[in-house]
Amino acid sequence: MRFEIVTIFPGFFTSIFENGILRRALAEGLVEAAVHDLRAFTHDRHRTVDDRPFGGGEGMVLKAQPIAEALESLGIAQKANTVAPAVSQGTTSVVPKDQLKEDRALAPAESPAPKESDSSASDGIGCLRPTVILLSAQGRPFTQAFARHIASLSHVVLICGRYEGVDERINELYCDMELSIGDYVLSGGELAAAVVIDATMRLIPGVLGNEASGEFESFGSADAEIATDVDGVPRSQHGAGGLLDYPHYTRPAEFGGLKVPEVLLNGDHLGIRRWRREQQLKKTLKNRPDLLENAALSKEDEKLLEVIRQKN
Ligand code: 6GU
Numbered sequence: 265m266r267f268e269i270v271t272i273f274p275g276f277f278t279s280i281f282e283n284g285i286l287r288r289a290l291a292e293g294l295v296e297a298a299v300h301d302l303r304a305f306t307h308d309r310h311r312t313v314d315d316r317p318f319g320g321g322e323g324m325v326l327k328a329q330p331i332a333e334a335l336e337s338l339g340i341a342q343k344a345n346t347v348a349p350a351v352s353q354g355t356t357s358v359v360p361k362d363q364l365k366e367d368r369a370l371a372p373a374e375s376p377a378p379k380e381s382d383s384s385a386s387d388g389i390g391c392l393r394p395t396v397i398l399l400s401a402q403g404r405p406f407t408q409a410f411a412r413h414i415a416s417l418s419h420v421v422l423i424c425g426r427y428e429g430v431d432e433r434i435n436e437l438y439c440d441m442e443l444s445i446g447d448y449v450l451s452g453g454e455l456a457a458a459v460v461i462d463a464t465m466r467l468i469p470g471v472l473g474n475e476a477s478g479e480f481e482s483f484g485s486a487d488a489e490i491a492t493d494v495d496g497v498p499r500s501q502h503g504a505g506g507l508l509d510y511p512h513y514t515r516p517a518e519f520g521g522l523k524v525p526e527v528l529l530n531g532d533h534l535g536i537r538r539w540r541r542e543q544q545l546k547k548t549l550k551n552r553p554d555l556l557e558n559a560a561l562s563k564e565d566e567k568l569l570e571v572i573r574q575k576n
Contacts, residue, residue, distance in 0.1 A: 267392065302326075342437045
């Protein structure tokens with residue numbers, strides 16, 4: 265899969281591409297990523313990417329034109345179903361129409377080749393259009409399920425918002441969705457893009473090791489359906505989907521006066537399995553009780569939960 269990142273801080277992504285799992289995934293060609301500096305698509309001496317908001321108010325808004333040009337340079341035309349900007353309702357057109365107008369039939373020669381399995385829309389000339397995502401606090405919530413969806417796409421464009429926002433016409437003309445990584449305000453979409461890339465690319469087969477991404481599909485499944493490793497011990501679930509993950513321990517067996525729970529030391533796989541499930545329920549009840557409403561719980565889980573509740 266390939267990510268295109270449109271940002272005013274291209275340097276931000278250097279560290280995430282040069283470290284850890286993503287570095288290896290890029291080196292092995294499992295993931296491709298390209299960063300596009302928005303300022304390269306400005307034409308004034310000051311390389312202006314932002315301007316004051318119409319209607320007044322705090323802060324600055326990212327201008328439509330540099331983003332539109334950055335996208336067009338990637339061969340991304342306006343969405344096929346985009347309606348012509350409304351200018352006839354007694355309001356004054358605030359942007360010269362030619363600034364945003366696009367000829368959909370003219371994709372540049374260097375436009376990315378269509379990929380076979382992309383679910384994104386066709387651009388109307390037989391090429392598959394990448395999925396264009398605007399990162400903004402106004403977006404729909406990014407979840408593990410959504411990471412799985414993105415991991416199934418072959419070509420994704422992430423537009424990092426900045427300042428107080430992005431001219432809404434970019435959203436209307438080019439974006440397939442707005443995505444937010446949580447209920448808090450960041451000063452820009454770069455951190456959010458890094459989060460989306462990290463969570464997504466680790467689901468791509470081969471990136472973490474040998475496992476197929478399908479194994480991750482068991483998040484939120486009933487206990488019996490949870491993928492197990494060779495010993496029948498449930499795989500770590502990393503807090504995704506149904507329940508939070510269970511606690512982990514490694515050597516030494518005693519640290520800070522605390523011993524590793526006995527059950528983990530004796531090789532009783534059924535015992536370990538039960539203990540981990542109980543811990544998952546415990547931690548979820550404590551830190552994310554909201555998740556229990558939608559988690560797939562077995563009768564045994566319900567019983568365990570009842571016992572945990574009574575103990576507290
Ligand atoms: Cl994607 N952008 C910004 N600016 N703030 C956010 C966010 C994104 N997600 C949560 N907060």
